[in-house]
Amino acid sequence: MRGVTGKCAQLAELSGENINITYKPDGTHIAVGNRDDELTILDVQKFKPIHKRKFNYE
DSSP states (O other): OBOTTSSBOOOOOOSSOEEEEEEOTTSSEEEEEETTSEEEEEETTTTEEEEEEEOSOO
């Protein structure tokens, strides 16, 4: 995640190659999907995964 200065503000260690990202409109959570069909929800305050789910289909 890059701040106004263009420098990295936070780094989250996630598995796989991330291909999708979206955020909750109130700014509290980010959802990231990877090529292994795994969805990870991040808490923006702690920038830690709070939920992971593996899908067996696209």
